[in-house]
Amino acid sequence: MSGKSTSSSKTTTKARRSHNRVQPLLDAAAKLFATKGYKETTMRDIGSEIGMLPGSVYYHFKSKQELLLAVYEQAVTGIKTRLLAAIADEQDPWRKLEVAVVTHTETILDQNDYAHVMIGVLPDKAPEIQQELTALRDGYEAILIELIDELPVRKGIDRKLLRLMLLGAINSTQIWYQEGTISPEEIARTFVGYIKDPVAK
Amino acid sequence: MSGKSTSSSKTTTKARRSHNRVQPLLDAAAKLFATKGYKETTMRDIGSEIGMLPGSVYYHFKSKQELLLAVYEQAVTGIKTRLLAAIADEQDPWRKLEVAVVTHTETILDQNDYAHVMIGVLPDKAPEIQQELTALRDGYEAILIELIDELPVRKGIDRKLLRLMLLGAINSTQIWYQEGTISPEEIARTFVGYIKDPVAK
């Protein structure tokens, strides 16, 4: 569940107003968390991004940590949906993984603030909701675990290490990637290729 | 140069007293920056770690950022020395890389606070000294660039991407690594192996 739970009419889950600024708020928070970092972003920053006073944010979210949690939730939902849709048509395990990794890379590099937060803001930055954040991350990674489990690999290959290696490499692109040169898709394909086939001659 | 530059006698670079607590200070800062993060660590935290008042820290370092810079400098010096010593005896390029990666991994995983800071605290956390921090990082990575340049690889391999992939994977171990299971050395060897030789069957 996301957002706040007000007393709602029985049938509809939520009775919100048309002029609702929860989403703009989340967008602003995601943008700032992604670019400046969680701790470095103040409630003033977030509020002023959409012309709202810092105190007013607390009508929608009961704390800064809850705001981060909401961003995380929306991030996971989005990236999960996109990923599952992308691999739906594929059959070959290696091809499936490649498509998944390409999608993942594109999502975290194409200025998607939400995904950027999910990858870049580690759960330990918000101790009180650390477990929830970790659970959300795990929920996403479960998909990749499955994909790698189905991979035909040489004997003795540690699939868990393989996943951590691939994900570590991909997620760190966020640190050095700059638009205009190599594309996210190319990066992803290359990384998968360097693992699948030998690099040495 | 590290530390402060006071008026020193002509011959010696520094005329310090015996009871000098600069090093304990750096150790405390490194420890806290590594575990809690830069922004999350206060000058009070650092001071009280060695029984010193926060204001007193400013006798040795003129700001929190300068303190981080000093930690960075010591980190680079240490990890560089260790790495160069480790690869000195090796001849084969792949073997050389493997030894280098093993050393690097051991350094950042074996509770070495300094290296932990250098890898985990990104330069943009301290904007005023961002350039200096980046330069220090680059100075270290230059060694790895050279090692990878000498690697005999298949045609079409992008050596820069290869380095970013390997380093990204290795540095991200910091996030999930836990003592007691697989060793840093084993992780490093495995990662290099997964790149060198094919994973697919």
Added chain:
DNA sequence: TCATTAACCAAACAAGTATTTGTTTTTCTA
């Protein structure tokens, strides 16, 4: 021995922090 000064303490400072409270405006609905 004694002036020097490195090294620290004690105490405050000014600015910024997340958050709370009471009040007002806006918007929907009955």
Added chain:
DNA sequence: TAGAAAAACAAATACTTGTTTGGTTAATGA
């Protein structure tokens, strides 16, 4: 169109932050 709830403001709260200032102690070298 009145009334109620939603959504925001205005202003303060309680606290933490990095940093500064001026005084104190003790090691050092001339």
